[in-house]
Amino acid sequence: MRALVFDTTLGGWDETRGFELQDVPAPTLDEREDPSDADKVLMKVHYAGICGTDRGIWNRAAFKDHILASIKSEGGTRRILGHEFFGEVVALGSGASRAAPFPLEVGDFAAPESHVVCNKCFQCLRGEKHVCTNEKILGISHDGGFAEFVKLPAHIVWKTDTSKTRPELGAMQEPFGNAVHAATKVPLKGKTIAIFGLGPIGLFLTLVARGLGASTIIGVEPNPVSQEMAKRLGIDYVIALPSRGKNVPPHHRDEGVIREIEELTGGLGVDVSFEMAGFNSSFNNAIFATRRGGDMIAFGIKTGDFVLEDFNRFVVRGLTVHAVIGRRLPETWEMTQKLFADPSNKIQENIWNIILSQGKDTILPLARYTKERFEEMMAKHPKLLIEI
Numbered sequence: 402m403r404a405l406v407f408d409t410t411l412g413g414w415d416e417t418r419g420f421e422l423q424d425v426p427a428p429t430l431d432e433r434e435d436p437s438d439a440d441k442v443l444m445k446v447h448y449a450g451i452c453g454t455d456r457g458i459w460n461r462a463a464f465k466d467h468i469l470a471s472i473k474s475e476g477g478t479r480r481i482l483g484h485e486f487f488g489e490v491v492a493l494g495s496g497a498s499r500a501a502p503f504p505l506e507v508g509d510f511a512a513p514e515s516h517v518v519c520n521k522c523f524q525c526l527r528g529e530k531h532v533c534t535n536e537k538i539l540g541i542s543h544d545g546g547f548a549e550f551v552k553l554p555a556h557i558v559w560k561t562d563t564s565k566t567r568p569e570l571g572a573m574q575e576p577f578g579n580a581v582h583a584a585t586k587v588p589l590k591g592k593t594i595a596i597f598g599l600g601p602i603g604l605f606l607t608l609v610a611r612g613l614g615a616s617t618i619i620g621v622e623p624n625p626v627s628q629e630m631a632k633r634l635g636i637d638y639v640i641a642l643p644s645r646g647k648n649v650p651p652h653h654r655d656e657g658v659i660r661e662i663e664e665l666t667g668g669l670g671v672d673v674s675f676e677m678a679g680f681n682s683s684f685n686n687a688i689f690a691t692r693r694g695g696d697m698i699a700f701g702i703k704t705g706d707f708v709l710e711d712f713n714r715f716v717v718r719g720l721t722v723h724a725v726i727g728r729r730l731p732e733t734w735e736m737t738q739k740l741f742a743d744p745s746n747k748i749q750e751n752i753w754n755i756i757l758s759q760g761k762d763t764i765l766p767l768a769r770y771t772k773e774r775f776e777e778m779m780a781k782h783p784k785l786l787i788e789i
């Protein structure tokens with residue numbers, strides 16, 4: 402079958418970039434050979450999404466250790482990439498339907514939760530599966546969905562009603578769920594919020610936060626394409642991130658941005674700030690734009706150390722910082738599916754028309770994949786889909 406992979410035999414992690422299109426063996430279900438296949442599902446993938454994580458892998462800037470160590474522990478040479486996808490169930494192990502969040506049949510459509518949690522560790526047993534100690538992540542430490550077929554544990558497979566969800570958007574439930582999780586960490590009703598980073602998840606967050614009653618939403622973003630999308634999605638204010646002076650240390654906050662947010666909030670700062678970009682300066686922006694006693698949600702990811710500016714002021718202002726990872730299981734998936742199923746909130750319509758530009762130049766058939774074409778598409782559009 403066709404698949405996009407990282408292949409260790411084609412050069413080291415740091416010497417290569419991009420994804421390789423290869424013909425690889427398709428997974429099969431065979432309980433006699435492997436009894437654990439009883440709880441597994443074979444899916445034919447229809448659409449798979451590209452996100453910030455995949456861009457990080459493309460540029461070899463993220464998940465190096467996870468990918469290399471997991472390939473080695475499996476005794477293999479390649480990882481099939483892709484963690485956001487949607488497809489059709491084509492085969493089920495004898496116990497798979499019972500193990501899934503909703504009963505499954507061959508012919509059902511579904512999307513997976515990308516964190517393959519263990520269901521056995523301290524957190525999993527307490528209902529905090531999103532912080533499972535032993536998790537594997539699809540497309541990183543477990544083969545993923547940039548492929549014609551994928552074999553998955555049934556407990557992560559969420560049946561999706563195609564009469565309510567557009568197939569292209571079926572593949573968007575996982576990253577949309579990230580935004581739902583971030584937006585439900587603290588109550589947003591009547592709150593003034595700022596979103597630092599209007600990438601796809603920051604844009605999804607704009608929609609969810611509005612739905613949850615945030616009164617004023619301010620976005621901060623350098624990319625004009627994403628700024629424009631946020632305006633069309635109904636954000637109240639967009640602050641274009643100015644270019645930084647040469648002598649400004651990379652972790653320093655952007656004073657002008659903080660001033661603008663203070664002006665927009667009567668000198669107070671926002672009730673809740675969301676760091677959705679994964680840059681040190683942006684993290685400090687989020688801290689400094691938050692009012693005394695407010696909440697800051699840390700969501701963006703970068704490997705390495707961050708410097709927290711003016712620590713004294715951070716403590717004295719009494720902020721609460723929350724790190725948000727993945728999706729709560731099952732609550733976030735349930736809320737995501739409810740939001741997608743309700744046409745009155747126009748969430749699917751907005752994602753399709755605005756974030757996916759109605760599929761114009763945002764969907765690439767896998768058979769036509771080339772590194773050059775894909776890189777060109779990634780440079781132009783914040784969100785892309787591969788059609789398989």
Ligand SMILES: NC(=O)c1ccc[n+]([C@@H]2O[C@H](COP(=O)([O-])OP(=O)(O)OC[C@H]3O[C@@H](n4cnc5c(N)ncnc54)[C@H](O)[C@@H]3O)[C@@H](O)[C@H]2O)c1
Pocket residue numbers: 452453454456579597598599600601602603621622623624627642677678679680682683699700701702703725726727728783
């Ligand atoms: N916590 C989690 O569970 C989780 C899950 C998925 C992704 N992530 C991370 O969340 C972030 C957002 O994901 P995405 O898929 O939307 O990613 P993305 O990388 O496509 O979006 C990031 C956006 O931030 C903008 N940006 C860059 N520098 C900025 C700055 N200094 N200030 C404000 N905006 C800036 C970029 O132009 C881009 O629009 C990434 O860091 C990603 O790695 C976290």
Ligand SMILES: [Zn+2]
Pocket residue numbers: 451452453454455484485576
């Ligand atoms: Zn993702």
Ligand SMILES: [Zn+2]
Pocket residue numbers: 518519520521522523524525526530532533534535536
């Ligand atoms: Zn666990």
